[in-house]
Amino acid sequence: xxxxxxxxxxxxxxxxxxxxxxxxxxxxxxxxxxxxxxxxxxxxxxxxxxxxxxxxxxxxxxxxxxxxxxxxxxxxxxxxxxxxxxxxxxxxxxxxxxxxxxxxxxxxxxxxxxxxxxxxxxxxxxxxxxxxxxxxxxxxxxxxxxxxxxxxxxxxxxxxxxxxxxxxxxxxxxxxxxxxxxxxxxxxxxxxxxxxxxxxxxxxxxxxxxxxxxxxxxxxxxxxxxxxxxxxxxxxxxxxxxxxxxxxxxxxxxxxxxxxxxxxxxxxxxxxxxxxxxxxxxxxxxxxxxxxxxxxxxxxxxxxxxxxxxxxxxxxxxxxxxxxxxxxxxxxxxxxxxxxxxxxxxxxxxxxxxxxxxxxxxxxxxxxxxxxxxxxxxxxxxxxxxxxxxxxxxxxxxxxxxxxxxxxxxxxxxxxxxxxxxxxxxxxxxxxxxxxxxxxxxxxxxxxxxxxxxxxxxxxxxxxxxxxxxxxxxxxxxxxxxxxxxxxxxxxxxxxxxxx
Ligand code: FAD
Numbered sequence: 001x002x003x004x005x006x007x008x009x010x011x012x013x014x015x016x017x018x019x020x021x022x023x024x025x026x027x028x029x030x031x032x033x034x035x036x037x038x039x040x041x042x043x044x045x046x047x048x049x050x051x052x053x054x055x056x057x058x059x060x061x062x063x064x065x066x067x068x069x070x071x072x073x074x075x076x077x078x079x080x081x082x083x084x085x086x087x088x089x090x091x092x093x094x095x096x097x098x099x100x101x102x103x104x105x106x107x108x109x110x111x112x113x114x115x116x117x118x119x120x121x122x123x124x125x126x127x128x129x130x131x132x133x134x135x136x137x138x139x140x141x142x143x144x145x146x147x148x149x150x151x152x153x154x155x156x157x158x159x160x161x162x163x164x165x166x167x168x169x170x171x172x173x174x175x176x177x178x179x180x181x182x183x184x185x186x187x188x189x190x191x192x193x194x195x196x197x198x199x200x201x202x203x204x205x206x207x208x209x210x211x212x213x214x215x216x217x218x219x220x221x222x223x224x225x226x227x228x229x230x231x232x233x234x235x236x237x238x239x240x241x242x243x244x245x246x247x248x249x250x251x252x253x254x255x256x257x258x259x260x261x262x263x264x265x266x267x268x269x270x271x272x273x274x275x276x277x278x279x280x281x282x283x284x285x286x287x288x289x290x291x292x293x294x295x296x297x298x299x300x301x302x303x304x305x306x307x308x309x310x311x312x313x314x315x316x317x318x319x320x321x322x323x324x325x326x327x328x329x330x331x332x333x334x335x336x337x338x339x340x341x342x343x344x345x346x347x348x349x350x351x352x353x354x355x356x357x358x359x360x361x362x363x364x365x366x367x368x369x370x371x372x373x374x375x376x377x378x379x380x381x382x383x384x385x386x387x388x389x390x391x392x393x394x395x396x397x398x399x400x401x402x403x404x405x406x407x408x409x410x411x412x413x414x415x416x417x418x419x420x421x422x423x424x425x426x427x428x429x430x431x432x433x434x435x436x437x438x439x440x441x442x443x444x445x446x447x448x449x450x451x452x453x454x455x456x457x458x459x460x461x462x463x464x465x466x467x468x469x470x471x472x473x474x475x476x477x478x479x480x481x482x483x484x485x486x487x488x489x490x491x492x493x494x495x496x497x498x499x500x
Pocket of ligand 1: 011012013014015016017034035036037101102103104105106107108109110112113114115116117118212242243244245282283284285287288291439440441466467468469478479480481483
């Protein structure tokens with residue numbers, strides 16, 4: 001409520017925020033979490049909490065009147081649909097050279113993501129975050145994160161015959177024929193539940209085209225894991241539909257935090273200001289970066305370092321699809337949960353880790369779709385725009401060319417071996433590469449650069465950053481296990497040193 005005081009406020013309920021809240025509560029602290037999205041617990045008129053990808057409605061997107069699907073065309077036609085404007089679960093946030101997809105709601109990105117729970121190779125981690133003790137991460141914090149997230153592995157015997165993974169088996173076969181190595185990828189989606197879906201003994205979710213607008217069943221998103229455990233301590237209060245706007249030092253100590261309470265149309269129904277002794281920024285790479293550059297530029301937190309807003313990257317994300325031969329059908333029933341990656345990171349000429357992605361169109365498409373994570377050296381900068389009062393990101397679409405070059409090293413070779421071609425009808429009219437959007441925003445407040453080596457904003461004791469903005473633009477694999485493990489490491493140190 002307006003005027004409240006509290007010991008700890010966490011801004012955002014994604015991976016970083018959920019870890020911070022749980023561990024602080026277990027250490028005996030009372031925590032308030034604010035989240036600008038909704039609490040996704042109430043079913044709509046169709047009896048379901050979330051809408052699927054084939055029939056999206058207002059629940060799908062954050063305040064849009066038309067869907068903005070990553071695959072926005074199909075055989076020459078615009079694949080997007082009109083929807084009512086609503087505070088839906090997936091945000092496609094547009095900057096000049098890139099659209100950045102993010103989850104909105106209690107659970108952040110875990111509500112909309114593919115659940116791929118990948119621990120990077122230790123040598124790759126060490127090259128990205130040299131200031132963080134990799135030995136400790138791999139012995140303690142990655143295992144802790146995997147357990148907390150309820151990561152599980154697919155039953156590879158079942159995989160070999162399940163209809164819903166024909167697309168992935170085709171992906172493996174073609175990778176092998178071109179001498180690429182592949183790996184099964186762990187997930188937070190419950191693969192035992194998926195077996196029941198395939199056997200028609202449980203309501204379908206992954207097998208009913210549900211994922212980027214939320215899964216009604218099967219997925220262990222954060223609201224079922226870390227946040228449920230945090231609430232279970234009785235010490236954590238989660239306040240949805242509140243967007244933080246300003247943070248500044250309060251007279252008499254602590255921080256004054258202003259926020260807008262919003263309705264499902266996105267309109268502010270009330271503004272509130274609270275005072276918190278300690279504030280954790282966990283609004284995600286984009287959300288935290290936007291908040292921090294705004295506070296610095298508008299004089300609310302003028303002493304923040306110049307490194308705030310810098311070092312942003314898209315994890316080298318690029319998407320592409322190939323059109324298979326008639327004997328390589330990919331299946332009309334496709335699990336929305338990817339479980340296989342082609343690992344070409346060791347290729348010094350263009351490192352890439354490409355997940356074999358589903359294309360759950362409900363019909364046979366003969367298409368193989370991939371999301372590649374590549375080693376792209378370009379980094380963007382967020383800056384406050386005093387004219388609009390918003391925050392710009394200077395990323396240019398052309399900066400994705402290195403990612404395309406990395407991905408081509410895999411897919412040009414597979415195309416030539418299979419006698420196949422790229423599809424050009426999915427990411428626009430006559431456009432091969434999905435190079436103008438990202439699922440994996442990272443950086444903007446890089447650890448040991450903009451913060452100390454544990455995420456403290458040292459100019460303002462009591463302010464912390466604990467989300468994907470700490471990671472310098474790249475994780476070499478899908479990022480949320482690394483975000484979670486780094487948060488586990490940092491919060492342990494912060495609790496030990498800063499809470500007495
Ligand atoms: P987030 O999870 O983004 O959480 C930040 C939260 O803060 C959000 O809920 C947001 O609404 C809230 N917030 C923002 N601003 C404010 C504010 N001003 N006030 C209050 N609240 C605010 N990663 C993987 O590892 N594997 C995958 O398979 C995978 N698939 C993906 C698929 C899609 C479609 C998308 C969009 C992402 C995917 N990701 C995947 C990426 C992953 O979800 C993100 O890396 C992760 O969620 C980032 O965690 P975070 O804690 O940094 O922030």
